[in-house]
Amino acid sequence: MKKGRIIFLNGVTSAGKTSIVEALQRQKDIFFYVVANDLFQEMVGDNYLRENYWKYLSEVIIMMYHTAKLYSDMGKNVLIDGILVEKDEIKPHYHQLLEILKDNPLDIVEVYCPLDICRQRNIARGDRYETQSHEQHALMAENIRYSVRVDTSVYSSEECAETIIRELFH
Numbered sequence: 001m002k003k004g005r006i007i008f009l010n011g012v013t014s015a016g017k018t019s020i021v022e023a024l025q026r027q028k029d030i031f032f033y034v035v036a037n038d039l040f041q042e043m044v045g046d047n048y049l050r051e052n053y054w055k056y057l058s059e060v061i062i063m064m065y066h067t068a069k070l071y072s073d074m075g076k077n078v079l080i081d082g083i084l085v086e087k088d089e090i091k092p093h094y095h096q097l098l099e100i101l102k103d104n105p106l107d108i109v110e111v112y113c114p115l116d117i118c119r120q121r122n123i124a125r126g127d128r129y130e131t132q133s134h135e136q137h138a139l140m141a142e143n144i145r146y147s148v149r150v151d152t153s154v155y156s157s158e159e160c161a162e163t164i165i166r167e168l169f170h
Helices: 017-025 037-041 046-073 093-100 115-125 132-139 157-169
Strands: 006-010 033-036 078-082 106-112 148-151
Touching (some): 006 017, 017 033, 017 078, 033 037, 033 046, 037 078, 046 078, 046 093, 106 157, 115 132, 148 157
Parallel strands (some): 006 078, 006 106, 106 148
């Protein structure tokens, strides 16, 4: 059986990853299942996250990658809505992702947005704190091998989705 493609949308909060996921899911010719940091984080009780956020988050992120692998192994295309961070509890995060998905077709997309615009989006959203994107940016893994880069400060989510499809599927 042919394995499904795994597309990892990597970027800080409010960069526009989820909006791109929604635009990709509106595509008529390619269907994607979605796994997301936020969805998997909800699997852990708040009391545990308050107790040791990075311990439990790192465990659930690794489970998310194995879930994406399972879907891919079943021939399904998968979108990962996440962020590759390097914290002591999850190091080496990027290399763990590559190891888990080494036998699956994986493309990592850099979802870029200037941090000042992310900050403005965080304020407007109200469900993120103002400096959250800056703090995540400081933790992001370095030297990631990206297949595609999209800039949500310049292009709409639909245009970013079209770029991803064009670059990775045609």
